[in-house]
Amino acid sequence: KMEISKLSEWAIYLGIAIVIFSFVQAYINVILSWIIGITANAHPGLVSLYIIISGMVLFLIPAVPGNPIYIFAGLMFVPSYEKFGGDRVVGLTISSIIALITKLSASAVQQKVIGQSFSHFIKIRQMVNINSDLMRGTKLILSDSKLTVAKVSILCGGPDWPTSVLCGILGLNLLPVMVGTLPIISIIVPSVLTGYFGFMNEPDEEKKKQNQVYSLLFGLLAGLIQVVFISKAASFIETILKERAEELEDIPIDEDVKNADDKEKETKEILLEVSRWHSLPLWVKSAKLFSVLNIEASFYTLFLFTNESFVDFAQNDSIEEKLDADVLSLVKPLGWISLFMFGLSSFSCIIFKFWAKKEAAKVLLNIYDSEEQSLVQSNHSV
DSSP states (O other): OOOHHHHHHHHHHHHHHHHHHHHHHHHHHHHHHHHHHHTTTOOHHHHHHHHHHHHHHHHTSTTOOSHHHHHHHHHHHHHHHHHTTOOHHHHHHHHHHHHHHHHHHHHHIIIIIIIHHHTTOHHHHHHTTTTSHHHHHHHHHHTOSSOOHHHHHHHHHSOHHHHHHHHHHTTOOHHHHHHHHGGGHHHHHHHHHHHHHHTOOOSOHHHHHHHHHHHHHHHHHHHHHHHHHHHHHHHHHHHHHHHOHHHHHHSOOOHHHHHHHHHHHHHHHHHHHHTOGGGSOHHHHHHHHHHHHHHHHHHHHHHHOHHHHBOOOOTTSOHHHHSTTOGGGGBOHHHHHHHHHHHHHHHHHHHHHHHHHHHHHHHHHHHHHHHHHHHHHHHHHO
């Protein structure tokens, strides 16, 4: 049973993550719209280069999923390709290949540059709980030399940035991971078609509605495939933990992380104790409650009143026309209020964390002083 103080803390963290994700998602279309604008009359080769570069940059943002980037490839490349006399089907095929190249390139950078660099830091390995059964089970699946359904499910179903970075932290070989990621094409193709049909300029109103239906169906298909991957990944990991427990035990423990965990165990226990709800001073309880209420209000404002918080802006909209060339105008007054509440919540949460660490340090100091006095007294008695 999770203590109320810890539960509220996790609620705050989750709310903060969701609000950040909401704002990032809102501005992705603005960024992509700007790129579309500057490449409107560019050669398809240059457009494909823009897609890969911009896609890789966006992939490096942890909160950005792959689907908007794949959709972007569909809506951006095919019209350019057709404008230069290319065939639609060929254009869609090339778009899918470009999106796949972008995904694989970004995954390689995330794994080898970010994840592998992170793996040298004990604190990072602690944060991902590398010695846990979950992480060891994941490593066991991903380390399999064969292209298994379990491996594919994790690599294609997991969130893009965290999954690739985790592969680097776990020290996995790049090539098998890249091969295991190839089935992501099953998500890329319907996403590309979503972008193409959803943003295709069509003067005929009936045809336009039909294209919107196609776009919706392909979008749902991409989402469904993603859900299947995620559910299969969870199922395989659960099976591994139950049926291959002996193999998990054979995976060496990260001794550096274990030693660090052991050293921090006492500190964490004290920190948990001083943070218990019943032992908190009234002003700290108030600050924490204030933080929870603000982040909940911020989240529900964005969730329930999305259209009142952000301007409805699509990737093929014009920044000059729809936002009057001011990207900040994407956020409506209610959105700014939500962001303000987000700031208040974050500030209150930081205050609580500082207070808790300070109190824990006091307790530790008292413990060390008591131990030192006991040692001195024992020496005197000798």
